[in-house]
Amino acid sequence: MMPFLLAENANVNKPLPLYVFCVGNHEQKEIDRRKSGYPAHQLFLTRSGKGMFRMNDGRELTLKKRSVLLLPANTGHEYRPDESEDVWDLGFVAFSGATAADLLQQMDELVLSALEVTNFDALWHQLEAIWHVINLGSEHAYEASKRMYDMLLTLMEGKYPVGQASKKVYPADQPNPALQSAVQLIHDHYDERLLLSNVAGATGYSIQHFHRLFVANYGVTPQQYILQLRMRRSLQLFEEQPGITVDRVADILGMDTSYFIRMFKRTYGVTPKQYAKGHS
Structure with a gap:
């Protein structure tokens, strides 16, 4: 999705x-x-x-x-x-x-x-x-x-x-079909522990070649793309479910809570708790 x-x-x-x-x-x-x-x-x-x-x-x-x-x-x-x-x-x-x-x-x-x-x-x-x-x-x-x-x-x-x-x-x-399959895999499983080797394997490319193709087509690495997807989803969760805890959001995204807080602040300039308070 x-x-x-x-x-x-x-x-x-x-x-x-x-x-x-x-x-x-x-x-x-x-x-x-x-x-x-x-x-x-x-x-x-x-x-x-x-x-x-x-x-x-x-x-x-x-x-x-x-x-x-x-x-x-x-x-x-x-x-x-x-x-x-x-x-x-x-x-x-x-x-x-x-x-x-x-x-x-x-x-x-x-x-x-x-x-x-x-x-x-x-x-x-x-x-x-x-x-x-x-x-x-x-x-x-x-x-x-x-x-x-x-x-x-x-x-x-x-x-x-x-x-x-x-x-x-x-x-x-239009990205090639193999990359489309990889992106679909990421969207279907972004809340799980996705190994780059597994995503690359779904395309039939080596890790190095897949990484180069992904960056050339989307302007970010696969890891950055997954993180962006998780961060965007976290905003949705805070807005759709007022009162949801930071721990729960991190769990839904498949992230360690401390890592999620650190990445959220790096991305949006505020902590998840500060963001949620401003949108409650």
């Missing part, structure tokens, strides 16, 4: 014509009615399971496995999983900016439609790539903007293929 990431300060210093607001994926639960919608445009992708979107005007859209939905900002809606299906694994990226409305106008036939696209895997890989960039921090806002634009082009291409030459948009932005 890719825990929810808010692209903090992504558009503060120098306004971008298109920027990422938030990104992630999770087991989707029922969302009560958002009468005024969401403040940014959203692209949803269903990797497994099925769910239902209901708009304020009564329209209902079923989002099945390997289908997508482009939802404009400020569009009232609610959604819920289909309990008869597998877990609803829903990916999402929200975006905004001066050019976003124009882009949606150009994609008018794709808006508010549950679409089965031919290139779902490419879209999911691009969603993961955006998550990785946002996870590196606000200084990578320009890169996130470029990847968001590429993803929207890929969405158009999946619905309106224009020939073999354009089956892949900027393929260099």
Whole structure:
């Protein structure tokens, strides 16, 4: 899973014509009615399971496995999983900016439609790539903007293929399948004691070659990536479960408490206890 990431300060210093607001994926639960919608445009992708979107005007859209939905900002809606299906694994990226409305106008036939696209895997890989960039921090806002634009082009291409030459948009932005498997392994087991040799073994590469490829694709070492993932998850736990203890968070993350406190303070400048107190 890719825990929810808010692209903090992504558009503060120098306004971008298109920027990422938030990104992630999770087991989707029922969302009560958002009468005024969401403040940014959203692209949803269903990797497994099925769910239902209901708009304020009564329209209902079923989002099945390997289908997508482009939802404009400020569009009232609610959604819920289909309990008869597998877990609803829903990916999402929200975006905004001066050019976003124009882009949606150009994609008018794709808006508010549950679409089965031919290139779902490419879209999911691009969603993961955006998550990785946002996870590196606000200084990578320009890169996130470029990847968001590429993803929207890929969405158009999946619905309106224009020939073999354009089956892949900027393929260099998409990590190879072996690295994708390694990243999935990390996301599935980041709360356990992950040995680099085991993660590298899942790719079929040597430890040294895997390490080089990982740094080249994601800009951090595998160990740094795991730590970032744990730190982001710790913030979620403190915000979602007021009153949770530092020891409990460290345990959930598979970390020794003293090491967790030290890494948290190094990452965020305050201790976990200070952070939790400020968000209680």
